[in-house]
Amino acid sequence: MTRADRHAAAAPLGSVSSGGPGPEAGGPAGGESAAPLGGAGGGPAPLVVVMGVSGSGKTTVGVALGRRLGLPFADADEFHSAADIAKMSRGVPLDDGDRMPWLRAIGAWLAGHAAGGAVVSCSALKRSYRDVLRAAAPGVCFVHLDGDPREVRRRVAGRRGHFMPESLVDSQLATLEPLEADEPGIVLDLGHGVEELVEEYLAAVARGGPCGGRPGRGGR
Numbered sequence: 001m002t003r004a005d006r007h008a009a010a011a012p013l014g015s016v017s018s019g020g021p022g023p024e025a026g027g028p029a030g031g032e033s034a035a036p037l038g039g040a041g042g043g044p045a046p047l048v049v050v051m052g053v054s055g056s057g058k059t060t061v062g063v064a065l066g067r068r069l070g071l072p073f074a075d076a077d078e079f080h081s082a083a084d085i086a087k088m089s090r091g092v093p094l095d096d097g098d099r100m101p102w103l104r105a106i107g108a109w110l111a112g113h114a115a116g117g118a119v120v121s122c123s124a125l126k127r128s129y130r131d132v133l134r135a136a137a138p139g140v141c142f143v144h145l146d147g148d149p150r151e152v153r154r155r156v157a158g159r160r161g162h163f164m165p166e167s168l169v170d171s172q173l174a175t176l177e178p179l180e181a182d183e184p185g186i187v188l189d190l191g192h193g194v195e196e197l198v199e200e201y202l203a204a205v206a207r208g209g210p211c212g213g214r215p216g217r218g219g220r
């Protein structure tokens, strides 16, 4: 049993506190009005990765999006090994070698949910990391929460009970590679309200944008 599985067994539904709900903790991500929306125009169910640096709001928005879409939610934090968590807790950024098995595990989770749709929050900072996720789950759409680094630092500094120190935000920002034109996804302003961001995602889908059908519509 992985750390993620163990967490999932005990995790509450729909929590957005440190770590958030683990893989499979979601089932459908809770919520009163959790009607599965499916893909735009009756297309495939959404398979969404909410990406961005630590503190951008991935977990919070991912939970809200999963709830709104009526889809399972998983937080990539729950796929980290204990060694990864210890390393970040010491203020040492993960490297590619640390991240690859983690990304493959998240990709496997996405692949397992490709038919019904799902939402994952995962930093997915580099193109090469997103390539790993896309290789496992070709229909995935990335929702990048981007914006003011000062707001990101403020959020991480104010967050309690999370292993990620504020000192690692600069490394996260330096590592971040924005979505490229051929990567299906959208960019949203992390400074907007959570429900506003959910609405912005839904509006982008309704417009038939990059996440409006899958796979493979590039551009934004």
Ligand SMILES: Nc1ncnc2c1ncn2[C@@H]1O[C@H](COP(=O)(O)OP(=O)(O)O)[C@@H](O)[C@H]1O
Binding pocket: 052, 053, 054, 055, 056, 057, 058, 059, 060, 061, 121, 155, 156, 158, 159, 190, 191, 192, 193, 194
């Ligand atoms: N859109 C938002 N507006 C205001 N605060 C937010 C928003 N999204 C997240 N937060 C807050 O910012 C902090 C970091 O959010 P979190 O979802 O843990 O980010 P991440 O998963 O990207 O590290 C949390 O305290 C959360 O409540």
Ligand SMILES: O=C(O)[C@H](O)[C@@H](O)[C@H](O)[C@H](O)COP(=O)(O)O
Binding pocket: 053, 054, 055, 058, 059, 076, 077, 080, 093, 094, 099, 123, 124, 125, 164, 172
């Ligand atoms: O690739 C990484 O270095 C980590 O995955 C990192 O990006 C992630 O952000 C941490 O797990 C902190 O968790 P939060 O992003 O939820 O703050």
